[in-house]
Amino acid sequence: MPxxxxxSLRFRCSTQPKTGTMAHGADQASGGGPxxxxxxxxxxxxxxxxxxxxxxxxxxxLFVVFTILSPQLFPTKLTYISIMAVAAELGIMSIGIxxxxxxxxxxxxxxxxxxxxxxxxxxxxxxxGLSPIVAAPAAVIAxxxxxxxxxxxxxxxRIHSFVVTLGTMLIWRGVLIALTGGxxxxxxxxxxxxxxxxxxxxxxxxxxxxxxxxxxxxxxxxLTRTRFGNWIQACGQNPQAxxxxxxxxxxxxxxxxxxxxxxxxxxxxxxxxRFSSVDALRGEGMELQAVAVTVIGGTLLSGGYGSxxxxxxxxxxxxxxxxxxxxxxxxxxFFRTLTGLIVVxxxxxxxDVARRLARSRPLAGFRRSSxxxxxxxxxxxxxxxxxxxxxxxxxxxxxxxxxxxx
Amino acid sequence: xxxxxxxAGRKTALPDGSGSEESDRPRRQIAPIPDGAVPVMEAxxxxxxxxxxxxxxxxxxxxYSGRILALLGDNGAGKSTLIKILSGVFPPDRGExxxxxxxxxxxSPAEARARGIATVFQDLAVCELLSVTRNVxxxxxxxxxxxxxxxxxxxxxxxxxxxxxxxxxxxxxRGLDERGINISGGERQSLAIARAMFFGSSLLILDEPxxxxxxxxxxxxxxxxxxxxxxxxxxxxxxxxFRHALSVADDLTVLAQGRVAANFRRDxxxxxxxxxxxxxxx
Numbered sequence: 001m002p003x004x005x006x007x008s009l010r011f012r013c014s015t016q017p018k019t020g021t022m023a024h025g026a027d028q029a030s031g032g033g034p035x036x037x038x039x040x041x042x043x044x045x046x047x048x049x050x051x052x053x054x055x056x057x058x059x060x061x062l063f064v065v066f067t068i069l070s071p072q073l074f075p076t077k078l079t080y081i082s083i084m085a086v087a088a089e090l091g092i093m094s095i096g097i098x099x100x101x102x103x104x105x106x107x108x109x110x111x112x113x114x115x116x117x118x119x120x121x122x123x124x125x126x127x128x129g130l131s132p133i134v135a136a137p138a139a140v141i142a143x144x145x146x147x148x149x150x151x152x153x154x155x156x157x158r159i160h161s162f163v164v165t166l167g168t169m170l171i172w173r174g175v176l177i178a179l180t181g182g183x184x185x186x187x188x189x190x191x192x193x194x195x196x197x198x199x200x201x202x203x204x205x206x207x208x209x210x211x212x213x214x215x216x217x218x219x220x221x222x223l224t225r226t227r228f229g230n231w232i233q234a235c236g237q238n239p240q241a242x243x244x245x246x247x248x249x250x251x252x253x254x255x256x257x258x259x260x261x262x263x264x265x266x267x268x269x270x271x272x273x274r275f276s277s278v279d280a281l282r283g284e285g286m287e288l289q290a291v292a293v294t295v296i297g298g299t300l301l302s303g304g305y306g307s308x309x310x311x312x313x314x315x316x317x318x319x320x321x322x323x324x325x326x327x328x329x330x331x332x333x334f335f336r337t338l339t340g341l342i343v344v345x346x347x348x349x350x351x352d353v354a355r356r357l358a359r360s361r362p363l364a365g366f367r368r369s370s371x372x373x374x375x376x377x378x379x380x381x382x383x384x385x386x387x388x389x390x391x392x393x394x395x396x397x398x399x400x401x402x403x404x405x406x
Numbered sequence: 407x408x409x410x411x412x413x414a415g416r417k418t419a420l421p422d423g424s425g426s427e428e429s430d431r432p433r434r435q436i437a438p439i440p441d442g443a444v445p446v447m448e449a450x451x452x453x454x455x456x457x458x459x460x461x462x463x464x465x466x467x468x469x470y471s472g473r474i475l476a477l478l479g480d481n482g483a484g485k486s487t488l489i490k491i492l493s494g495v496f497p498p499d500r501g502e503x504x505x506x507x508x509x510x511x512x513x514s515p516a517e518a519r520a521r522g523i524a525t526v527f528q529d530l531a532v533c534e535l536l537s538v539t540r541n542v543x544x545x546x547x548x549x550x551x552x553x554x555x556x557x558x559x560x561x562x563x564x565x566x567x568x569x570x571x572x573x574x575x576x577x578x579x580r581g582l583d584e585r586g587i588n589i590s591g592g593e594r595q596s597l598a599i600a601r602a603m604f605f606g607s608s609l610l611i612l613d614e615p616x617x618x619x620x621x622x623x624x625x626x627x628x629x630x631x632x633x634x635x636x637x638x639x640x641x642x643x644x645x646x647x648f649r650h651a652l653s654v655a656d657d658l659t660v661l662a663q664g665r666v667a668a669n670f671r672r673d674x675x676x677x678x679x680x681x682x683x684x685x686x687x688x
Contacts, residue, residue, distance in 0.1 A: 225557045227547035230540050237533040244527055245545035246516040305535040 049356065051298030052310035054349045058296060058317045058342060066324035073327040081204050083319035088212035089270055090286065091315030094293040095219045096263030098311040101294055102223065103256045104236035104303030105161035109150060110264040110290060112172035114283030117143045117265035119176055122187045122278045132193040136269045143265025144258040146172065151254030161257075169287065177280045184279035189272070197273035208270045212312070215263065219308035232256065236303030292339060293318050296346045317342065436656050436673045444507040445470050446609050446640035447492060447523070452501035454487055461487040462664045464501070469609060469640040474631065476655035477644045478684060483661040485644045489611050492642070493525035494518030506608075519545075524602030525611040532594050539567040539582045542601050570604040571597075592623025599630045609640045616650050628654050648680050662687035 047053055066074045073079065093110055100107055117139040124135035150168055154161045195201055198208045223229040231252050234242040243249045264283075272278060297314030299306025318339065325334050445468035454462040462484045469475045479485050491498050494512030503510050505521055512518040515525070533541055543566055548559040567582050595615045602610050612631065616624040632654050635641050645651050651658060652672065660668040660683060667687040675683075 221557070225560070227549055227556070227558050230536075230544060230547055230558060233536055233540070234533050234544050237535055241533065242544065244515055244525065246519045247545050248516070300535075304533065 051300075051305060051307040051350070052313055053298065054346050055297045055310045055313035055317060058346070059313050059320070062317060062320045062324065066320065066328060069324070069328040074324060077204060079323055079327065081200070081206065082323045083316065084209045084212075085198075085206050085319075086322050087312075087315040087319035088206065088208035089267055089274075090289055090293060090318060091212045091312060092208075092215055092270065093260075093264045093267040093286065094290040094297075094311050094315055095215055095308055096260035097287075097290040098294045098297065098299050098306055098308055099219060099223065099232060100256045100260045101291075101299050101301070101303060102236050102306040103232045103253060104239065105154065105253060105256065106165060106291070107147075107150065107257065107260050108162065108165040108287045109146070109169040109172055110165075110260060111283035111285060111287040112169045112176065113143055113146050113261045114264045114268040114271075114286060115176045115278070115281070116146070116172045117261075118268035118272050118278040118282050119179060119185070121269055121272055122185055125189065126185070126187040132189060132273075136193075136197075139269055140262050140265045143268075144262040147258040147261025147264075148254060150261070151257030154257070155250040155253050173284070176282075180278070180280045182280050184277050186277040187272075189276050194273045194276075198270050206274075208274075211266070211270065212315070215266075216308055216312040219311075223308055228252070228255075233304055236305070238304075289318065292343045295343055295350070298346070298350055300350060301347070436671050438671070439470055439473070439657075443470055445504070446506060447642070448504040448507075449488070449492065450502045450504065452488065452491060452498045452503075454484075454491060454496075454499050460664055462491075462498070465661070465664070465666055466501075467642075467659050467666070469642050471608065471640045472635060472638050473656040474635050474641040474643055474654055476651035476658045477642060477661060478646065478648065478651055478658060478680075479661035479667075480646065480684065482663075484664040485661055486613065487664075488661070489525065489613055489642065489644055492518075493523055493611055522608040523611065524605065524607035524609070526595065526598040526602055526613065526615060528613045528617075532597065537582060538571070538597075539563050541597065542567040542570050542604070546605055566604065570600045592619050592627055595619065595623075595627045596630050599627070599634065603634050603637065603639065607639065609642070610634050611642045611644075613644045614646070615643070616645060616647060624650065648677060648684070652677055652680065660684060660687065 093114065097107060097110060120142045121132070121135045121139035124130045124138055125132055130138075146168070150161070150165055153159065153164045153168075196207060197211070198206050200206050202210060221229075223232060231242065231247045231249075234245075234247055235249050235252050239249050267286075268278075268283065271282065293314040294306070294311050295301065295314075296317050297307060297310030297312070299310065321338050321342070322335055325338065447467075447469040449465060449467050452462055452465045453460075465484070465488060467475065467477070467488075477485050477488065490496055492503065494515045494517055497511060497513070503512075505523075510521065512521075518525070533544070536544075539560075540563070543563045548562040548566065549556040550559040550562075551557050564582050571582075599610070599612070599615070610631075615627050615631070619627060628650060631641060631643060635654075635656075643651065643655060652675075655672050658668075658670045658672065658675065658680070659666060660670075660680075662684070668683060670680075
């Protein structure tokens with residue numbers, strides 16, 4: 001080791017293997033691994049730090065409350081079917097909004113995009129006689145193009161996305177009203193397509209639920225298991241840092257707007273398939289419902305932190321409120337009030353997430369995990385150093401891995 | 407216990423925590439730059455202006471592998487502009503950059519990074535709500551998969567983060583893949599340096615890494631910088647703390663009002679002379 005390398009290195013080399021074995025030994029003494037309650041406690045601690053914990057709590061609590069309020073009507077299959085139908089249509093587009101919000105942006109135009117792309121699909125089918133197999137992808141592509149426009153304006157002129165999409169929302173809504181003349185347009189849709197998009201095929205549940213869950217899975221995979229997902233989160237938290245590290249922040253932003261609008265269009269197609277029509281006000285107000293769903297799902301308004309699974313749960317929460325209140329015989333306006341209350345509660349719970357994350361410490365039995373892991377690495381780099389058997393190191397390394405899974 | 411004595415000794419030896427080189431061992435002899443060595447980064451006659459103001463005039467410098475070049479100067483001397491040019495944030499108006507002897511022109515920081523120039527900017531590249539692993543591999547995520555279907559190799563990313571932290575001697579008691587990171591300013595600098603070193607850069611540029619750090623933390627960061635040097639990196643260290651510069655640097659360049667005011671080898675100058683010089687030229 002050359003001179004002048006510094007204290008930390010010497011410190012590390014001579015003590016860390018020891019730390020590893022000592023921790024290991026202490027563990028053995030206390031009866032072979034941490035107790036079950038500690039494992040459960042640690043799992044619970046880690047779960048509470050996840051963004052979707054509040055949404056899951058909301059789903060469970062609301063389910064219990066509505067079951068108590070209307071024990072005859074609420075816990076029935078028919079109710080679940082209605083809840084999922086509401087959740088799916090809103091949820092598909094909320095997943096796009098979630099990714100966008102984690103990336104640090106808003107899209108208020110999504111409802112208008114939904115309306116306009118639905119119009120595109122209907123016109124292509126009705127006036128051009130195209131098959132829905134062509135019209136539906138065309139509408140999704142049109143949605144992506146509208147999203148591209150939003151994204152380009154945001155990154156090119158460095159205007160806050162809230163303002164940009166407020167503008168495009170008004171523009172697209174105005175265009176839609178002009179094009180439809182304010183009247184609903186109906187269209188004949190082949191039953192097969194209707195069934196594939198929104199038919200009650202899955203034991204009575206609508207196909208939209210399958211789309212919803214499928215896109216939820218894809219979205220989660222994208223966010224947590226791809227490089228792009230890491231970039232989304234970094235862009236939302238510290239765009240300058242991300243840029244310095246070589247993340248193409250502008251490209252990520254534009255792609256996120258395209259994903260959001262394309263999923264908005266897909267939501268629109270599900271509705272077109274269900275209603276066989278489009279009207280001038282289609283999708284209006286859904287942009288804010290999508291934000292509400294996303295926030296209930298644990299995504300921070302400030303960006304950088306959130307979860308698609310949370311949004312799926314948030315959409316189900318939304319569906320439960322809508323359906324559950326009707327079944328409980330509550331007046332219509334309760335719906336908005338209760339949704340609002342839950343949104344505010346969720347925001348309060350999620351606001352200090354950074355503080356919670358920073359403060360949280362592993363439970364006693366797990367404090368050693370990092371040291372064990374370090375020992376495992378040292379074992380790879382310098383086997384047998386300082387009298388530590390490579391086998392012992394590997395063993396404690398294994399223990400480190402296992403502890404994280406329960 | 408003996409292992410922890412050096413940071414403590416450092417603290418008592420010099421109040422600002424930078425002078426361990428002098429207090430612990432005989433004065434370091436700086437080897438001269440060998441004849442014919444090609445600098446990793448050479449700037450030749452760089453000039454840059456912003457509108458009516460001139461930030462840099464005809465600035466030249468050379469950074470060699472295995473040596474630390476300290477770039478000194480008062481506020482507004484042009485240090486930050488120079489490193490932004492070196493790391494590709496913007497191009498110079500006039501002058502040439504040579505990387506390993508070959509003329510280069512960067513159009514973005516990403517391009518400079520791809521060449522092996524790692525810059526640790528003052529606004530640290532740490533995302534608070536991401537896990538340590540995701541922070542370390544950000545921008546260089548390991549991937550696996552087939553053809554266009556690639557995904558994030560989390561296990562390898564964890565291994566990378568673990569060994570990056572390990573090299574650094576940072577102990578992390580929570581899971582590496584756990585969201586949320588709460589580390590001190592010094593550890594952040596260290597994390598950024600570890601990340602830069604881990605990805606095999608050949609030139610490490612550090613913008614004021616020790617400003618706003620507590621004494622002991624600054625000492626550790628300087629240790630990491632010398633460690634990078636000893637591993638054969640060329641290092642450019644921007645600082646306005648002369649003590650820090652003198653304690654680790656091999657060569658020193660003083661900037662004043664956008665020009666190179668002086669060039670020294672470390673053993674050619676003492677702290678008092680340097681302080682006088684900078685005060686005189688500024």
